[in-house]
Each structure stands twice: as structure tokens, then as C-alpha cells.
Amino acid sequence: xxxxxxxxxxxxxxxxxxxxxxxxxxxAPNFKLxxxxxxxxxxxxxxxxxxxxxxxxPECPFVKKHYSSGNxxxxxxxxxxxxxxxxxxxxxxxxxxxxxxxxxxxSFVTKxxxxxxxxxxxxxxxVGKVYDAKTTPHMYIVNKxxxxxxxxxxxxxxxxxxxxxxxxxxxVLAALSELKAGKAVSVATSRPYGCSVKxxxx
Amino acid sequence: xxxxxxxxxxxxxxxxxxxxLHATASAQLPQPGKNAIAASLIAESSAVAPGxxxxxxxxxxxAKGWHGYWKNPGDSGIETQIAWDLPHGLTAGPIQYxxxxxxxxxxxxxxxYEGDYAQLIDVHVxxxxxxxxxxxxxxxxxxxxxxxxVCVPETAKVAVGLRAGVPxxxxxxxxxxxxxxxxxxxxxxxxxxxxxxxxxxxxxxPLPAAVEPAEPYFFPLTDGALAYAADQSFSRxxxxxxxxxxxxxxxxxxxxxxxxxxxxxxxxLWLTAVPGRVPPAGEALGTxxxxxxxxxxxxxxxxxxxxxxxxxxxxxxxxxxxxxxxALSLAKSGGDEGTARREAIAYTSGAMLICLALGxxxxxxxxxxxAAGWAFQLQDPRVILLLLLLVTAIALNLAGLFxxxxxxxxxxxxxxxGHQGAFWTGALAAFVATPCTGPFMGAALGAALVLPTAAxxxxxxxxxxxxxxxxxxxxxxxxxxxxxxxxxxxxxxxxRILSIPMFLTALGLAWILGRQAGIDGMAxxxxxxxxxxxxxxxxxxxxxxxxxxxxLAPAALAVVAxxxxxxxxxxxxxxxxxxxxxxxxxxxxxxxxxxxxxxxxIFVYFTADWCITCKVNEKGALERAQVAEAFAARQVxxxxxxxxxxxxxxxxxxxxxxxxxxxxxxxxxxxxxVETLPQVLTPSRLxxxxx
Numbered sequence: 002x003x004x005x006x007x008x009x010x011x012x013x014x015x016x017x018x019x020x021x022x023x024x025x026x027x028x029a030p031n032f033k034l035x036x037x038x039x040x041x042x043x044x045x046x047x048x049x050x051x052x053x054x055x056x057x058x059p060e061c062p063f064v065k066k067h068y069s070s071g072n073x074x075x076x077x078x079x080x081x082x083x084x085x086x087x088x089x090x091x092x093x094x095x096x097x098x099x100x101x102x103x104x105x106x107x108s109f110v111t112k113x114x115x116x117x118x119x120x121x122x123x124x125x126x127x128v129g130k131v132y133d134a135k136t137t138p139h140m141y142i143v144n145k146x147x148x149x150x151x152x153x154x155x156x157x158x159x160x161x162x163x164x165x166x167x168x169x170x171x172x173v174l175a176a177l178s179e180l181k182a183g184k185a186v187s188v189a190t191s192r193p194y195g196c197s198v199k200x201x202x203x
Numbered sequence: 204x205x206x207x208x209x210x211x212x213x214x215x216x217x218x219x220x221x222x223x224l225h226a227t228a229s230a231q232l233p234q235p236g237k238n239a240i241a242a243s244l245i246a247e248s249s250a251v252a253p254g255x256x257x258x259x260x261x262x263x264x265x266a267k268g269w270h271g272y273w274k275n276p277g278d279s280g281i282e283t284q285i286a287w288d289l290p291h292g293l294t295a296g297p298i299q300y301x302x303x304x305x306x307x308x309x310x311x312x313x314x315x316y317e318g319d320y321a322q323l324i325d326v327h328v329x330x331x332x333x334x335x336x337x338x339x340x341x342x343x344x345x346x347x348x349x350x351x352x353v354c355v356p357e358t359a360k361v362a363v364g365l366r367a368g369v370p371x372x373x374x375x376x377x378x379x380x381x382x383x384x385x386x387x388x389x390x391x392x393x394x395x396x397x398x399x400x401x402x403x404x405x406x407x408x409p410l411p412a413a414v415e416p417a418e419p420y421f422f423p424l425t426d427g428a429l430a431y432a433a434d435q436s437f438s439r440x441x442x443x444x445x446x447x448x449x450x451x452x453x454x455x456x457x458x459x460x461x462x463x464x465x466x467x468x469x470x471x472l473w474l475t476a477v478p479g480r481v482p483p484a485g486e487a488l489g490t491x492x493x494x495x496x497x498x499x500x501x502x503x504x505x506x507x508x509x510x511x512x513x514x515x516x517x518x519x520x521x522x523x524x525x526x527x528x529x530a531l532s533l534a535k536s537g538g539d540e541g542t543a544r545r546e547a548i549a550y551t552s553g554a555m556l557i558c559l560a561l562g563x564x565x566x567x568x569x570x571x572x573x574a575a576g577w578a579f580q581l582q583d584p585r586v587i588l589l590l591l592l593l594v595t596a597i598a599l600n601l602a603g604l605f606x607x608x609x610x611x612x613x614x615x616x617x618x619x620x621g622h623q624g625a626f627w628t629g630a631l632a633a634f635v636a637t638p639c640t641g642p643f644m645g646a647a648l649g650a651a652l653v654l655p656t657a658a659x660x661x662x663x664x665x666x667x668x669x670x671x672x673x674x675x676x677x678x679x680x681x682x683x684x685x686x687x688x689x690x691x692x693x694x695x696x697x698x699r700i701l702s703i704p705m706f707l708t709a710l711g712l713a714w715i716l717g718r719q720a721g722i723d724g725m726a727x728x729x730x731x732x733x734x735x736x737x738x739x740x741x742x743x744x745x746x747x748x749x750x751x752x753x754x755l756a757p758a759a760l761a762v763v764a765x766x767x768x769x770x771x772x773x774x775x776x777x778x779x780x781x782x783x784x785x786x787x788x789x790x791x792x793x794x795x796x797x798x799x800x801x802x803x804x805i806f807v808y809f810t811a812d813w814c815i816t817c818k819v820n821e822k823g824a825l826e827r828a829q830v831a832e833a834f835a836a837r838q839v840x841x842x843x844x845x846x847x848x849x850x851x852x853x854x855x856x857x858x859x860x861x862x863x864x865x866x867x868x869x870x871x872x873x874x875x876x877v878e879t880l881p882q883v884l885t886p887s888r889l890x891x892x893x894x
């Protein structure tokens with residue numbers, strides 16, 4: 002079943018008429034992935050809602066920085082309050098750092114007190130590559146019309162030090178509040194920072 | 204049922220993956236309390252003059268399998284951060300990074316250092332520090348250490364103790380630091396241009412046409428200019444090197460792009476490019492070695508040419524009899540199609556294997572040669588001359604002027620029956636029958652000298668396949684066996700005719716030689732060719748006698764001597780290194796001091812092969828006749844410092860004169876302070892300078 006879903010995701014993504022990498026201001030590529038419970042989640046189902054995509058790898062020091070400081074959970078909670086759909090995506094390939102199965106994903110979410118709407122598994126890296134996700138974390142925001150409005154880092158302090166969260170500008174929270182106020186996103190792209198996404202070598 | 208099995212396998216797979224992950228992770232993670240990349244701080248000298256600068260090196264030693272990052276880490280990673288704790292008044296400059304390397308993991312680009320490396324930092328000591336004061340320098344360094352699998356942010360506390368010396372004291376230098384400095388990119392000095400054309404990023408770098416980058420790669424320091432993991436292609440348009448690669452998907456408009464152009468391993472140029480027009484791609488340069496060294500069409504063309512050449516080999520007088528003999532035996536062996544096919548395949552593999560082995564030997568020789576500094580490029584008139592001689596000799600051989608000695612070893616092997624016999628016949632046809640294959644082997648040899656490795660091997664493989672093709676056809680199409688033409692005098696006639704294209708090739712090479720080395724060079728080349736031709740004629744005349752090949756020895760010596768003398772005798776090709784009309788000698792500080800003692804006026808200039816401004820000044824001003832006359836009249840000594848390879852002593856001298864790179868023009872008139880000339884020279888400026 003799960004294998005079928007993965008294959009399905011691959012087909013769904015490849016069939017989508019998009020360029021090699023998503024462009025801010027253009028429609029976000031659609032995808033379908035299994036969540037930690039094995040249920041399929043499709044991006045286009047959230048049309049009419051703002052969606053945040055968070056690339057994650059629970060063992061990456063830069064991801065740990067934002068979870069140990071509570072920064073990511075805070076952003077997830079704020080998003081949930083405003084009706085924003087937060088999708089955490091793990092593209093680590095089997096055998097690579099941070100690869101999780103459904104059970105491990107659920108226990109990560111519970112232990113970290115994370116609040117994503119869904120934790121999606123992308124072990125083949127298909128969706129990660131379509132979005133050109135390079136680092137963990139790497140953040141994307143899709144607006145209610147399905148347009149990509151933000152791609153880049155979580156904030157502007159590219160360090161692994163949790164102490165740097167305090168003085169940083171959280172690009173995702175800033176963009177969400179601008180979207181909520183009906184304004185354009187002022188910082189629509191930034192340089193993502195972190196560990197490389199652990200795609201399979203093939 | 205199927206679903207059950209699937210779940211079970213899933214479980215096993217997950218378990219294995221977990222075990223594997225655990226094993227690799229625990230094997231790779233550094234021991235607690237020990238960094239994967241050991242960092243230490245050293246100073247070039249322990250004493251620093253007040254008001255002076257001392258260079259520090261942050262020496263990084265990654266454990267095996269680990270790497271550290273360049274300032275721009277690429278698709279992921281972070282740059283090194285240093286938090287200094289310096290005595291009052293001291294200031295530390297930016298981190299100077301050596302030329303990095305590339306590492307692609309899972310399709311993502313990393314700009315890294317996989318071996319030991321040193322990041323240099325200049326620390327300025329204020330003038331009001333009392334001599335003898337202890338100056339403890341401390342820093343906290345944060346950097347990222349990664350393997351292909353995991354990343355660990357590391358912190359190192361480093362320190363070095365300095366002492367304030369005597370004001371104006373000598374600046375110490377150390378060979379270790381010279382080595383570190385040599386690894387830094389050198390400032391190019393000229394501005395580049397970049398543009399975005401559709402989804403492509405294009406960059407034009409002013410680089411003299413004479414510079415041949417062995418492994419070009421542009422490391423962008425500016426983020427968002429280009430897609431890091433995309434292939435880069437390089438081409439030439441005169442004195443401009445053009446880099447083309449993919450632009451990133453969310454590219455912003457950039458006011459400037461900074462980066463390092465690597466020419467060869469560890470040798471890079473630092474440059475800034477501004478938006479502007481980039482000329483269309485010119486002559487393609489061997490693209491970066493690691494990704495796609497040869498274009499497919501080039502290899503296919505070489506392969507096809509070799510295939511035809513191999514086919515032609517079959518009608519050569521001493522291959523054809525072997526072939527017809529074999530065909531006859533196949534025809535005789537009766538209708539067993541299976542045996543015929545197997546023999547045909549054995550023959551083909553024999554022929555191809557020998558050809559590939561010959562190719563491998565040649566390529567090995569070539570690799571040894573380029574390691575020894577021989578340039579196998581068509582831009583070198585000596586290589587053209589060598590090819591001219593080779594092609595002429597081949598043509599004369601085809602024309603029947605002389606014969607190559609026959610070898611008859613291996614005949615025994617070929618007489619064996621069955622597949623083994625067929626294999627050895629193939630090998631024999633390709634190797635032992637060299638008297639006839641020689642001409643085409645010679646052509647392949649010439650090609651192997653100048654083609655990239657893959658294409659050269661393709662030539663040899665194609666030659667073998669072409670040679671085996673008729674036999675292959677005979678093995679698989681029985682009807683052909685009975686229609687084979689008989690050996691006869693027609694083969695000798697065909698051989699004569701085949702000498703015509705070879706003579707035409709020789710003519711073409713002579714023309715290229717003339718273009719490159721001038722009319723004198725061409726005349727000299729043709730004279731050597733004539734000597735060789737006469738020698739071969741003589742040999743042909745004596746053939747059949749015991750020592751028929753003896754005359755070749757003096758001729759070969761003459762050719763070698765000519766090849767050595769050739770570039771000096773020829774009018775230097777327009778692209779060769781600048782031959783200034785000024786009498787000059789290499790720059791050393793000792794020689795400069797000596798000339799100053801002699802109270803001679805001295806003109807010192809620093810140049811590099813990759814510096815376009817330098818070359819323009821040399822052509823447009825320094826090599827002018829009026830300048831040479833004015834310098835000669837005043838007996839001006841000329842010292843030239845060549846900074847092409849980033850010589851450290853010259854680098855320090857440049858720095859002392861406030862320059863980070865070339866060009867630098869200095870004039871020492873006796874009894875006057877040194878005069879620094881502008882970066883753009885004119886002949887009149889130089890003439891007025893000395894008068």
C-alpha cells in the first residue's frame with residue numbers, strides 16, 4: 002500500500018506541468034505523499050488555505066536548533082491558530098541520516114511537541130527534488146490561490162546555535178502575518194541554510 | 204498474501220536500514236570532546252612591529268572522510284565564524300579562504316576542503332603599543348564539519364601569543380605561510396561581465412588567449428547568481444573566457460557577482476563581474492574534467508573515422524591474405540553456422556583487444572609526457588611538425604617508397620584451430636601484421652596524441668572493430684564467404700591510391716605550421732620533412748639488405764634536434780608568451796638591491812600569463828621600439844617578476860607596494876624615491892620616465 006502511494010506520488014508530481022524548480026509567484030507544483038499514518042495527502046486539497054512546507058530531518062543539527070529552542074513548534078502553533086496548514090516533509094532516503102518510517106515520525110512529533118497538520122514521508126526525494134529543497138530546514142509558503150509566495154530559510158541567522166533564534170527575523174512568521182493582513186510578502190526569497198537534504202545517491 | 208509478504212519485507216528492510224544507519228553513524232561521529240576537524244591558530248612570526256600587520260593562519264585538519272566549507276558553502280552548509288578576543292586596539296581582518304574543491308552528494312553541491320587547509324587572517328597592531336608588550340590573541344571559531352552523511356557544528360577555542368617588537372622592524376615570513384598564501388586565489392585585476400539569458404547564467408572573464416585552464420570551474424561567492432550543482436561549460440572568444448551554466452530558479456537581479464575562477468587544482472583567480480554583454484560562446488574548451496570531458500558527437504566522429512580506417516586495413520596486402528585464408532577455412536568447415544559465428548566473435552574480440560591495448564599504452568605514454576610537461580596540443584607548432592612528419596612517412600609508405608619490416612611471431616598461435624585460433628588471428632591481424640596496419644595505426648597514434656582520453660580510446664576500439672567487420676560479416680552471412688574477391692595486384696594499386704589523401708593531409712598540416720610559426724617556420728618544417736623523406740627513400744632502396752634501417756638513426760637524431768630547436772628558430776606564434784624587446788632578467792629582491800648599489804636606473808615590472816592588462820601593456824607599450832631605444836640609451840636595467848603561479852616572494856613584494864596583484868610597474872632612478880607607474884602604460888610615458 003505504502004509503496005503504491007510512493008509510486009503514485011512520483012507519477013502525480015512528474016505529471017504536473019511544472020518547470021524543474023518552483024518559482025516564487027508561480028503556481029506551486031502539486032504533489033501527493035503519504036503521511037505518518039499512511040494516509041495520502043494532496044497539496045491541491047488545501048486550495049483556499051495557506052500552506053507552509055517545512056523540509057525536516059530530525060537528526061540534523063540545524064533542525065535540532067529550531068526544535069530544541071521551541072522556535073519551530075511556536076511557528077507551527079501560530080500557523081495552526083490562523084488556519085494555516087503546516088506540512089512537515091522528510092526527504093531523507095532509506096539508510097541516510099534522518100530517514101524515518103511512519104512510527105518514528107509520529108514519535109518525533111510527540112516528543113518534540115510539534116504541531117504540523119501532517120508529517121509527510123518522501124523517502125525517494127521526489128517531492129523534495131521538484132521543490133528543489135536543498136537544506137533542512139528549507140521553508141516554502143503556498144498562498145490560498147495555490148501560488149508559491151515564499152521559498153528560503155526559516156530565518157536570517159545561518160548558524161546552528163539555538164541562542165541565535167532570539168535575535169533573528171523569522172521569515173516564515175513575517176510572511177504569514179503579511180499574508181494575513183492581505184499584504185504582499187516583503188521577503189519572498191532568502192538563502193536556505195542547514196544540512197543538505199539526504200537524498201538517495203542514485 | 205502478497206500484501207503480507209510486502210509488509211514483512213518492509214519490516215526487514217527497515218530493520219536493516221536502522222542497523223546500517225546506527226553502524227555508520229557511530230563509526231563516523233567524532234569521539235566526544237574531539238572535533239572532526241581539528242582547528243589551531245598559528246602566527247607567521249611571534250613578534251610584530253607596532254603599526255604593522257601579522258598574518259595568522261587558522262589551520263584546519265579534517266579527519267578522514269570529513270570536510271570543511273568555503274565561505275560560500277554551496278547548496279548547504281555554513282561559513283566559518285570567528286569571534287575574536289583581542290588586546291585593546293588590535294583589529295582582525297576578514298578570513299581569506301584558499302581555493303576550494305567540489306563535492307556533490309545526492310545531487311547537491313558542496314564547496315569544500317577535503318584535506319588540510321589554512322584560512323589566513325591579517326591582524327593589525329596599532330602604532331602606540333609599547334615594544335615588548337605581550338599580545339595574547341584568542342578566538343572562538345564556529346564551523347561546520349560534515350561527511351557525506353552527517354554534519355556536526357563544531358566549536359574550537361584557539362589562541363596564539365604574540366609580542367610587540369621594535370617599530371619598523373623586519374617583517375618575518377615563513378615557508379609554511381608562503382605555502383598557505385599560494386593556495387589563496389590571486390586577484391585577476393580585470394573586471395568580468397555577466398548576464399542572464401533565459402535560464403542560463405553567462406560570465407565573461409578577461410583571460411589572455413595563451414592561458415589554457417586545465418580544470419576550469421567558477422566558484423561563485425555571490426549567492427543566487429548560478430545553480431551550484433549544474434554543469435559549467437567553458438569556451439573561448441579571443442582574450443575572453445566564457446562560462447555558461449544554469450541560473451537558479453529564484454534568481455534576483457544582482458549588482459555584481461564575485462567568485463573564484465579555478466584554472467587548475469589549487470590555482471585560482473579572484474574576480475568581480477558586473478552586469479554587461481557577454482560575447483556568444485566561442486571555441487569550446489575541454490569542459491570540466493569530472494563531469495563530461497568529451498562531447499558525444501566528437502567521440503562518435505572519431506569512432507566512425509576509425510571504423511572506416513579499420514575497414515580499409517582489410518584490403519592491405521598482408522591483412523587480406525589472412526582474412527581470405529580464414530574465410531576459406533570457414534567456407535570449408537561446412538555449414539556449421541554456430542561455429543562460424545563464434546569464430547567471427549572470437550576474431551573480433553582479438554582484434555579489438557589488441558587495438559585497445561595499443562591505445563592504452565599510448566595514452567599511458569601521453570600521461571607520462573604531460574606529467575613531464577610536454578604539451579600535446581595542436582597550438583604547439585612542434586606537435587604540428589611531428590604530425591606532418593608522421594603523415595608524410597605514412598603517405599610515402601602507402602606510395603610504396605619503403606616497406607616496414609614484417610614480424611612473424613604469433614603465427615603459430617593463429618594456426619591453432621577453433622575459437623582460440625580465431626582470437627589469435629584477430630590479434631595477429633591487428634598487431635603482428637603491423638607492416639600494413641602501420642600507416643593507419645600511425646594515424647590513430649597521431650589522433651591519440653591530441654584527442655581527449657575517451658575519444659582516443661574510441662579511435663582504437665573503432666579501428667579494431669573496423670578491422671574485424673568483414674570477418675564478422677563473413678561469420679554471420681554465409682553467402683558472402685563465396686563472393687570474396689581474390690588477393691591480387693589490385694591491392695597494391697589501391698594502396699598507392701590511398702597515399703593521396705595522406706599527402707593532402709600533410710599539405711594541410713604544412714599550411715597550419717605556416718600559420719603558426721610563420722614562413723620561416725614552415726620552410727624549416729618542410730626541410731625536415733624532406734630530410735625524412737630522403738632517408739626513407741634511401742631505406743627503401745636498401746630494403747632487403749641486413750642493415751636497411753641504419754640510415755634512420757641519423758635522421759631521427761636530426762628530427763629530435765629540429766624539434767628542440769624549432770620554437771626558437773621559428774617566428775614565435777602570435778599566442779606564445781610575450782617576448783619583450785627589452786633586455787630583461789628575472790626579478791629577485793637581491794638582484795634589485797645589487798643594481799641599486801650599482802646606481803643603475805631600474806625598471807621593474809610584475810606580470811602573469813592570466814593578466815590581460817599586463818599583456819596589453821606589454822604589447823602596446825613595453826615592446827615598442829622607441830621604448831627599447833630609450834631604455835638602451837639610458838642603460839636601464841629591466842627586472843621581470845612572473846606571478847603566474849603566485850610566487851610567494853613576489854606576492855610579499857607586491858603587498859609591500861600596496862598591491863594585492865599584478866600588474867605593478869616601478870621605476871628606480873638613482874638617488875630618487877621609487878616611482879610607481881599607472882596600471883595603464885603608454886610608450887611616451889615610458890620614454891619620458893627614463894629621460
